[in-house]
Amino acid sequence: MPFLIYQKPYMYIFSLIKRWFEIPIHHKTLFWGFVRNEIKGRFAGSIGGFVWSLLTPLANLLIYVFVFSIIFKIRMKPMETGTDSFVVYFLAGLLPWTAFSEALSSATDALLSRANLITKVAFPLEILPLSGVIVPFCLNGLGFVMFLVYLMFKGYFHMAWMWLPLVVVTHMVFTLGMVCLIGSLSVFLRDIKQFIGTALSLWFFLTPIIYPLSMVPEKMRWVIKLNPMYPFIELYHQVLLHHFISFTVLAYALGLTLCCFVGSVIFFERSKYAFADVL
Numbered sequence: 001m002p003f004l005i006y007q008k009p010y011m012y013i014f015s016l017i018k019r020w021f022e023i024p025i026h027h028k029t030l031f032w033g034f035v036r037n038e039i040k041g042r043f044a045g046s047i048g049g050f051v052w053s054l055l056t057p058l059a060n061l062l063i064y065v066f067v068f069s070i071i072f073k074i075r076m077k078p079m080e081t082g083t084d085s086f087v088v089y090f091l092a093g094l095l096p097w098t099a100f101s102e103a104l105s106s107a108t109d110a111l112l113s114r115a116n117l118i119t120k121v122a123f124p125l126e127i128l129p130l131s132g133v134i135v136p137f138c139l140n141g142l143g144f145v146m147f148l149v150y151l152m153f154k155g156y157f158h159m160a161w162m163w164l165p166l167v168v169v170t171h172m173v174f175t176l177g178m179v180c181l182i183g184s185l186s187v188f189l190r191d192i193k194q195f196i197g198t199a200l201s202l203w204f205f206l207t208p209i210i211y212p213l214s215m216v217p218e219k220m221r222w223v224i225k226l227n228p229m230y231p232f233i234e235l236y237h238q239v240l241l242h243h244f245i246s247f248t249v250l251a252y253a254l255g256l257t258l259c260c261f262v263g264s265v266i267f268f269e270r271s272k273y274a275f276a277d278v279l
Helices: 010-024 028-042 049-071 085-106 110-118 129-155 159-188 190-203 218-226 230-242 249-277
Strands: none
Touching: 010 028, 010 110, 010 249, 028 129, 028 218, 049 085, 049 230, 085 129, 085 218, 110 190, 110 230, 129 159, 129 230, 159 190, 190 249, 218 230, 230 249
């Protein structure tokens, strides 16, 4: 076992976190090689190639705007949601959720699909979950940027958007922790791959994306708030639409992210030495 586990607990945790975030720097050629290959793999054989990563979110954005703004004309209460447009409220939560759900869906294959590489080549295994988070966030980030442009065009821009980078980074680190955990467990429990799709579907409807928290009966709101994705979606809604940030919700998201990331990374580090034997 590495010498780190014999250090004091807080030193061990600090060393782990520091090493994980230094990997894209110290192994940048290998790391970005994995990222490029994963992106190319998504568009392999298509004529449009990377252009689809721009056209797809743009088409989805236009479809959502047309259906919910022109056909159904669903209206929200601005005092509760920060907007009277359902499509604006919906997309403010859907786009971050999509990046998160895609990362978790691919996490089950992050290690399993590279069994031959893991068992035959020595390289930092941490690169696999790291690239597995960067790719969906980058690709879905293109759609998110288009959405921000749409919001600016509609007059939603506010200086509170300066908090957005912190919200996005916190969301990514939380997702990285989940990907590490699910990717590691999938090596030993192959049923997780079948379970994750159903779990994400249920998780989506338990997250206030298509409805505000105010629509949930007061006796049930504590259940929604226990949802790990609740503080992140709430922060996106607050910053983009309400133009303020609740430091209580931010502290909740940061604490949740720290616990999830540290716990998952420790589990990954302890179990990665058995990956080659199991795979």
